[in-house]
Amino acid sequence: MSTTPIGLILDFPGHKETYVPWKSGTYALFGKNGIGKSRVLTAIRHLFQGGMPDASNMQDRCSLIVEAHMPELPPAAAEGDLDALARQILDFERRSEFRKSFLGKYLQVTESAEAELDMLAGEAAYAKHIDDEVRRNYGGSWEESAQLWQCVLKQRYFEIQRVYDTILIRPFYLESRDHPEVSAYLVETDKRSDQEEESSILWSPLTVGATATVDDGRLCTAVVGEGHFHRLHGFDVMAAMGHTCVDLRAAPEPKADLVGRALAQLLTEGADYDAWATQLGQEATRQLRLALQTSVGLRVDVPSHADLLAGKRLEWLATVPKFGNVMQTRDIPFERLSTAERTWALLAIHRATASMVDQGWQHSTLLIDEPEQGLHRAAEHQALGWLAEMAQGSGTSIWCATHSPTLLSDERVVPVAMREELRTGNPISRVTTMKLLGPAEREELESLGLSTTDLLATRRGFLLVEGAHDETVLSELIGTELAELNVEIIPIRGARHLPAAIEARTLFDFTDALLFALLDGLPSEGLDQAWSEARKYADDAETALRVLTEGVEWPPNDESGWMKQWLMRSIERGRGRHSRVEPLGVSRADIIEYLPVQTFAPDAISWEDLRTQHAKRRAISKNTPKDFKSWLSKAHHATFNTQTLRQASQRMDHVPHDFTHLLDRIGAALREYEADRPM
Structure with a gap:
């Protein structure tokens, strides 16, 4: 019996419910201070470890979606082979494995009697439980096709939550490449629920909904009937599935439980556990020195047999060179290490232990808050590179909150932007979103002359200009003033590329900045008023275009057409993009x-x-x-x-009026935009 993690669903007050696929690797959460990065880490820790959450996190929900895999039953014994038939019937070990497993325990809590369940009985009990849920909620049996029903049964996804120390669990269904019939059904049902009255879809045996995904998509999900959770008492689901979670934010000293279990096994086998412990310390030291340039070493202090029997526990110690004799070392307690050394020593110990203990890296989750803390630039590059490599192909998921450009720019890291978006309504409200910065987004940033680390800077605006000549002249003449306004210039390699810039998802989805577009040969005054009137008709693109065209005297040049295309595309693409773009012009045909x-x-x-x-x-x-x-x-x-x-710009004895008007317009637009955003 095995269980595979599929994804996490994060749902907090003020946070958009988000599905994050579960995979090995390093997730780096970034965003402004107070956006909720540490809150996400705390919710993941509570899911795995339980305990009493802080008062501010009582309503936070983090669910783990898993898929339970039933092992294949052996083929029926050949007729007349009584010994084989007896072994198959009396395979108590297999039946015990199922009963203690994830699915077996779930079936026990949903059944009135805790019967001994073997594999075949488990299949039947699961099917009966789902059918009972359907009957209880809808007064009838499953009315869809038998093929779909079988797909739902075989899918066997489950949602796991934790309330304090109690595990909650229920069957859960979601779109999946492996189950196209179920996916098609969920999508169609969700589409109907968007278009019809709620009462018109009560025929569905599944309650279908949708959640946002971290890659800015939409995932259809469902539960049977009303989706009641069942409680599991006295059964650690996470441990049973081989999931471990280490929160380095709350672990000042390393735990030696896993090492202790390995040593107990070695003692049972009569092996040389001292040699094994020495080897483990050497591996931990090697890993630490790969991460940091340090003379600190690590070792496991293993008590004698008598002390172990007396209850003395083994512990990890740090070693440093002796004063006056660097060839010898002395032990020091962990609290004597610096903050950075302590964090990275814990990581090195975890990696070394996992590599030498049979449990390995299966389903291990590490939580780290600002791993760059306490490191200088050179050490940061080495340590964070080691961290990014740590999870590659190892079965480990690392979740960290960071402000480090080094970590975010590493291609082995998955950056996840956390930012606030406005929800329209009365009143307007804010909601925190999580969005994945994938390869396509990185490529788009590169095409704009930006990098992932540029998203860390809280720009108030981006000024799109035709090319490098415009960038140079503006930087020389009004660059200081633009910097004071916190506006960055981006050359787009030709005015003809402006309309396509409205598709730059990274600028809209990963920043709150206004986008200004400046083209030569357009009127320097009047554009803003014409655009302000036009976007009042954002729901009627034809009227908006007419108002925009008639609101200013457009010169008969290509720039006029490209600017109008850019503005109108912002309306057509929706999602409020038109509220974040502003047209600018300079009257001369070329900035030179x-x-x-x-x-x-x-x-x-x-x-x-x-x-x-x-x-x-x-x-x-x-x-x-x-x-x-x-x-x-x-x-x-x-x-x-x-x-x-540059030389020509430096010879200027004044800033042209068009440029001072440009600065005034940018400043006014920023103040107006920010005043309309609720604090």
Whole structure:
């Protein structure tokens, strides 16, 4: 009998119910202080370890979804083989295994009599229990197809919760690739419940709902009937399934229980347990020094036989070089280690123990709060890299709350952003969400010139500009002011890419920032008023476009079309994106035309004169480049590299009016946006 963890469901007051797939690896929760990262770790710890939660966490719910696997029964004995038949019937060990197992114990608490259940009886008891639940809630038996009914029975997912020290358990169903019939049924039933009155779906033997997923999806789930939980008394489900949880936040000293059980087994076998303990200490020391550059060592202090019989417990000790003789060591208690050394010594001990004890890494969960705490930059890179590697292919799940750019940028780590979103309604409320930053999101960030660590900075706004030239000029002329407003410039490699930028999920889903778009050749004034009027009609895209088009005099250029596409896509994509985008313009056709013209063409009178020359040359010769800057490079040997643009910007004795108006508009938009968000 085996049980496989499938996922976690986290549901707290003020927190959007979220399903997180269970897998080996390192989950790194990040977000602003007070967002609830430690609260998630505490809920996971309570699920595994029980106890009395804090008063502030009494309503927090963390469920573990597992799948129970029934072992295959041996084939029936051949007729006449009485010995084989007797062995099959009298296979008490197998029946005992089932009775003590997860599914067997569950069936016992749902049955009035605690009968001895073997595998075949277990199959029948489980089917009868589900059918009884259906009859009790709906007054009839399962009315769907036999095929679907069999799929539901075979799925055998269970939801496990804990209230204080009592385990609660119930059958649970969710979308699964392995059970497409069940998935299709759940999705269809959930769709009907969204479209019809609640009373119209009472024919369903399953109560179907949906929960958000950490990858910003939606997962259909269900329970039988009203989904009553059953209580398990005196049975540690987590331990029975081989699940262990170590909370390093509340473990100042290492526990030696697992080592003690291994030594007891060695004593029973008459093995050399002293040599084994020495080897374990050496492995723990090796792991610690892989994580940190330290002279600290670790060893297990094993009492003598007599002391063990007298009840003395073994313990872990730290070792450091003796004063004046670095070749010898002395023992020190764990509390003498620094905070960082203590945390990483506990991790090293856990890893060494798991590698040398038969139980290995099966279903082990580690909880760590800010593993980077107490480490300098060089040590942080080494230690967090070791931590990320620790869970690779080992069966261990590591959950940590962090503010470390080093950990979040490691490709072996799964960053999970925690942030607040607004729920529309009366009144408007906040809800905390959890969203996975996967490979697609990382790639999107890279295309925007950002990294995962940029999401740690609480930017108030991002200013999308056409390219590197715009970024350089704006940084030189108003970069200080933009930094004071906490606005970051992002070049998008051409105005034609602006409409697609509205699809940048990372900017909308992982930040609260406003998105400003600045294009050349657009009116510097009036755009904001036109857009403000247009988004009043967010529910009517056709009217919004008309209001936007008529609200300002749009120049007949490509930039006008791209800006309108960007704004209208924000309305069409929904989810309130239109409330987070703001259009900006500068009246000149190219941002370089705000710089001294002689820097690029020493003999030129003005930029207007150069534009006139370009137009005339194009009228005379088809070989004249269409692009203005390409023509300047060819006709006047102008260069537009970063150094030239910076030098030209530094020669300016004033900031152009269009740029000061730009700053005023950005500041006003930020104040208005933040004033509308409830605190």
